[in-house]
Amino acid sequence: MSKQPPANNILATAKFGRVMDALQERCSWVLAREMLSSKNIKPGLGWADLVARGEKGDSEGALISSLFRTFFWDYVVAGKRHIQLYDLPDDVWLQISKELSTASVQHSVFMTSYPLPLSQPALTTAPVDQTLCEIRTLPNDEYQLVFCSSRSFEESLTLERKTSPAVMAAVDQAIPGYSRLIAYKQQWVQAFDVISFRPKLGRVEVALDMNNRGMNFDEEAFSLKLLAATKAVLPSIAPIYTGQIPMDLFAAINEIYKSRSSSELKIIDTNFRTPSGALNRGKMPSAEDDIRDEDFHRNGVAGIKKEIRVGGLVVAWEFHYPPGSAKTKLWTRISLAAGQNPNLYSMEVFDAAKDGDISQACTKIVKFL
Amino acid sequence: MRKEELLRQIYAVWREGDEFSLSVAIIELIQKFPSVRHMPMTRFQQLARENSLTKDPYLSQRVVQYLCGADSPVLNIGAELIEEDDEVYQLKADELRLAVNHKLHPLTGEIDETLADRIFVYFYPSEFIKDILAKDAEK
Numbered sequence: 124m125s126k127q128p129p130a131n132n133i134l135a136t137a138k139f140g141r142v143m144d145a146l147q148e149r150c151s152w153v154l155a156r157e158m159l160s161s162k163n164i165k166p167g168l169g170w171a172d173l174v175a176r177g178e179k180g181d182s183e184g185a186l187i188s189s190l191f192r193t194f195f196w197d198y199v200v201a202g203k204r205h206i207q208l209y210d211l212p213d214d215v216w217l218q219i220s221k222e223l224s225t226a227s228v229q230h231s232v233f234m235t236s237y238p239l240p241l242s243q244p245a246l247t248t249a250p251v252d253q254t255l256c257e258i259r260t261l262p263n264d265e266y267q268l269v270f271c272s273s274r275s276f277e278e279s280l281t282l283e284r285k286t287s288p289a290v291m292a293a294v295d296q297a298i299p300g301y302s303r304l305i306a307y308k309q310q311w312v313q314a315f316d317v318i319s320f321r322p323k324l325g326r327v328e329v330a331l332d333m334n335n336r337g338m339n340f341d342e343e344a345f346s347l348k349l350l351a352a353t354k355a356v357l358p359s360i361a362p363i364y365t366g367q368i369p370m371d372l373f374a375a376i377n378e379i380y381k382s383r384s385s386s387e388l389k390i391i392d393t394n395f396r397t398p399s400g401a402l403n404r405g406k407m408p409s410a411e412d413d414i415r416d417e418d419f420h421r422n423g424v425a426g427i428k429k430e431i432r433v434g435g436l437v438v439a440w441e442f443h444y445p446p447g448s449a450k451t452k453l454w455t456r457i458s459l460a461a462g463q464n465p466n467l468y469s470m471e472v473f474d475a476a477k478d479g480d481i482s483q484a485c486t487k488i489v490k491f492l
Numbered sequence: 493m494r495k496e497e498l499l500r501q502i503y504a505v506w507r508e509g510d511e512f513s514l515s516v517a518i519i520e521l522i523q524k525f526p527s528v529r530h531m532p533m534t535r536f537q538q539l540a541r542e543n544s545l546t547k548d549p550y551l552s553q554r555v556v557q558y559l560c561g562a563d564s565p566v567l568n569i570g571a572e573l574i575e576e577d578d579e580v581y582q583l584k585a586d587e588l589r590l591a592v593n594h595k596l597h598p599l600t601g602e603i604d605e606t607l608a609d610r611i612f613v614y615f616y617p618s619e620f621i622k623d624i625l626a627k628d629a630e631k
Contacts, residue, residue, distance in 0.1 A: 151599055151600075152597070155601065156601070168603075169596050169603060170602060171602070408581060408582045
């Protein structure tokens with residue numbers, strides 16, 4: 124599914140260091156390293172080393188620069204996402220596809236640097252409402268709309284006598300007796316929220332950007348806001364926006380747990396209750412091991428005759444065709460799972476390098492419903 | 493190699509000292525739990541206490557160092573990064589090398605001066621000892 128960036132002058136001509144700074148804000152080193160290894164390029168000593176090598180004029184530098192510009196393009200719509208799924212009826216899609224053929228991106232402040240994020244000062248005044256920045260055409264008649272917005276979070280800093288004697292002396296004068304000072308600073312990040320239409324799969328994915336550190340917001344409200352922003356561009360989405368609730372993914376939790384572990388599917392984290400009411404957590408430190416194959420877990424589950432009630436799980440996926448990988452998190456609150464009608468209207472997909480990984484992860488989950 | 497032969501080899505090095513007793517206890521622990529894959533140093537210290545061996549804090553270090561060596565390669569070394577929020581990440585061999593030699597954090601891709609404080613080693617049975625114990629079980 125990975126494709127070359129279209130004629131996007133900003134990404135093609137931006138300084139490599141700027142592209143990589145933007146990527147580092149959003150992407151784990153593990154994914155970058157895996158991409159390099161898959162191309163037989165030595166990962167080297169972290170981001171700074173990689174930028175230095177990519178800026179060199181030699182053939183390796185040119186290759187690294189080209190690879191990461193493409194990777195960045197793919198990653199704009201991938202990484203870590205809060206996802207809600209909706210059915211896409213054929214008749215609704217027919218109308219939406221007509222509107223898509225004439226829909227266009229309007230100029231906004233985000234377009235001055237898209238797909239790179241705006242600078243920190245520019246983000247302080249940029250729209251907090253999701254603003255359409257790209258309509259991406261994919262194989263299989265699929266489309267993606269990418270909406271940018273400015274999102275803020277508070278970063279905290281703790282000052283103590285030992286590490287900041289001058290500040291703490293001033294604090295002591297103003298408000299005597301305090302030994303620690305916690306300061307908050309408002310930080311801004313650019314979010315790249317995505318709505319994907321996959322008509323052959325009969326599905327719409329509402330995928331909020333969770334890539335930047337500190338991103339902490341009301342996901343339900345922002346998902347609805349994203350649908351509303353989409354409706355402004357594609358009015359035919361109205362039956363989905365107003366008439367549907369997202370797919371309930373709750374049933375997939377136990378179905379996945381009951382499935383067999385395989386080279387494609389490994390459960391690496393789970394919380395569950397047993398017939399005694401005990402709350403348990405089982406977590407593997409490596410994505411290569413399935414908790415269900417772990418001795419203590421397996422024997423414990425056998426000891427309670429498999430009467431286990433799973434409330435959440437994280438799955439590490441290795442897709443065979445087309446190749447790729449991602450992790451999915453289906454997690455409910457204990458109170459919810461204890462109620463009469465438990466449901467789960469969203470999931471998290473993370474460590475996804477490209478859209479194809481997000482799409483496959485969603486398809487895998489839906490198959491368990 | 494057979495288990496008796498291995499024990500004779502270890503005995504030849506340590507004679508009847510606590511080092512030999514702890515080595516035997518470790519091998520028996522592996523025999524009891526062939527699927528064990530994570531033994532921190534504290535497990536060997538606990539094993540020394542369970543067997544009423546000397547309280548010398550360096551006993552388990554000496555024994556583990558020997559059992560990781562070429563003479564009687566019973567144990568392999570693994571390492572994990574445990575962050576302050578108790579998130580555990582298992583380090584692969586190249587990640588460990590870069591973390592130790594260059595202080596490169598495997599997840600952030602940045603140089604981290606205090607990284608070594610959060611790297612913890614553990615031990616797991618080698619294929620060598622698993623083969624020996626499998627042969628012993630067939631007897």
